[in-house]
Amino acid sequence: MNGRLLVFGGTTEARELLRRGVPAICCVATGYGAKLLDGLENVRVLAGRLDETAMEELIRVENVTHVIDATHPYALEVTKNVRRACARAGVKLLRVTRAKTPLFGDVTAVATPEEAAALLDDGDEKVLLAVGSKELPAFAGVSRAKERLFARVLPTSDVIAQCEALGYDAGHLIAMQGPFSAAMNEQMLEATGAAVLVTKDGGASGGTEEKLRAAQNRGARVILIGRGDEEGATVDEALLWLRREMKLECPPLFPMLLPLEGKKALLIGGGPVALRRAQTLKSCGADVRAVAVSFCEGWDGFDAVVREWRESDLDGAVLAVAATDSREQNRLIAAAAKKRGVPVSVADNAAEGSFYFPALIHCGAAAVSASTGGLDPALTRRLADRLREIWPGIVAEELHRKEENRR
CATH class of the missing domain: 3.40.50.720 (NAD(P)-binding Rossmann-like Domain)
Known part of the structure; x- marks a missing residue:
């Protein structure tokens, strides 16, 4: 292995990447995020929030050569800090992004929590806020907030204390850990009497489609706090990048032979x-x-x-x-x-x-393929070229032996 990897994020994407056996240090913000990474081999987990300076110091102290930013798509300040720390430390960085959710139903998209709050201020409907505890202060000024707003948050003591300080009493607070199915979301809308659901686009792992489906079934409208367009890689793309960059081994591809005749x-x-x-x-x-x-x-x-x-x-x-x-x-x-x-x-x-x-090599119906798992396309081509030179001879030799054995 050439280099050392540092991953930022306790997200689904970070866990999926690290489950593939990539040796790494992983920084997560909370103890809960660290717990989700328990049992992963070759992964050292560091819990706690870091600013830009602390990130740069960690990169230098640990001799990190490659960084993956797999933080939450709405953790914009963290992503900026990671980018600046990597630039100052002179290490390679790849951002892993989460696919956006295709929208359906009665959805109004806004750019910020403040814009979402402004849309609620003139109404009198009850509202289910599924935006995370960090965004709740933006809704404090909504008219009759204590009567109309219901907040769904993580069931941790610090989060609940924050919600209580903002004026949410037990009757307007849903402290539960997801994931939530469409049916569960629908039940919560019904139980609160909410005609509006405010949420973020957390993608598939954030259960956004299930929220939209529940709102559609209940006839509720959705205010979606969107996220800007961001360039980045999928988990599979990041894994391939790491294996190429750091010379990591990977298992061979499964050479499934698919009949295509007439299809x-x-x-x-x-x-x-x-x-x-x-x-x-x-x-x-x-x-x-x-x-x-x-x-x-x-x-x-x-x-x-x-x-x-x-x-x-x-x-x-x-x-x-x-x-x-x-x-x-x-x-x-x-x-x-x-x-x-x-x-x-x-x-x-x-x-x-x-x-x-595949790099296909065949002589009649006798076929083989060459692959390096996407790590080294040039090597794949060279291997395929060498096999093409000798494959017809191997096939002919084996057919001759077969005939000899029949006699």
Whole structure:
């Protein structure tokens, strides 16, 4: 292993990353966050909030070379501190982000808790606040707050004391630890009589979809405190980055052999990379359909459609390949395919797909594949080239032996 890793965050994303066996120091804000990491091998957990200076000092004292910021998507100040501390210490940083929730139902999006509070001030409906205890002070000035507002918070003594100081009595405080199903959220809306739910977009791990579903079922409107657009990596992308950067070992990919003869394989993109993948799929008997705004030379003999791709192109496909020259386009294709349960390979970001496109070596029906788990594409190509040189001879030799044994 080359270097030392420091992870900031007690989030679902941080835990998922560390469960993959990555050796690291992990900083979490609370003892509860530390408890969630109990039992993980090769992980040293440090609990307590750090400012920018303390972060930089920790990086230097522990000889950290790589940092993952996997803090909560709404912990904006922490993310700024991590970025500045890493820049001053001269270490490599990768931000892990959480996918936003597709919105449905009666949802009004706002940018801040203060904007959400302003929308409530003129009404008289009862409100369920599921925004976390840190945001509750923003709602203190809402008209008839003590009568109308119900707060759902973590069941810790310091949080409850904070809520009591803000004027929430036992009848207006729900101290419970999630996760909460849609049915539980619906029951809480019914029990409080709330016609409005105020929440943040905590993504899938934050139960946002379950909150929206409950509000829709109850006929309640939702005020969603959004988060700005932020560039970052998924857990799988971060794991691949770490393994490449720090020379970490990884288990081999499972070489599942999928029969494609006569089945639809969708390829989106018309450049040389897309063409090579189309040729591989065709050699496996797939019925290849390619969609792109333009195609390079060599696409004769393929079902090539010149236009922008549509999600309906995935209809009937047993697998898909996103190989356009647009990073954002490939991301959207991958998300649409995953939503439909269609295996997808992403040409410019293998970790974003649900399978890695293989380096296929075959002689007739006898086929093998080469892979380095996405860690070293150049090595994969060299291995595949060497295997292509010797594979026909190996196949011929074994077929000859088979014939000899029959005699």
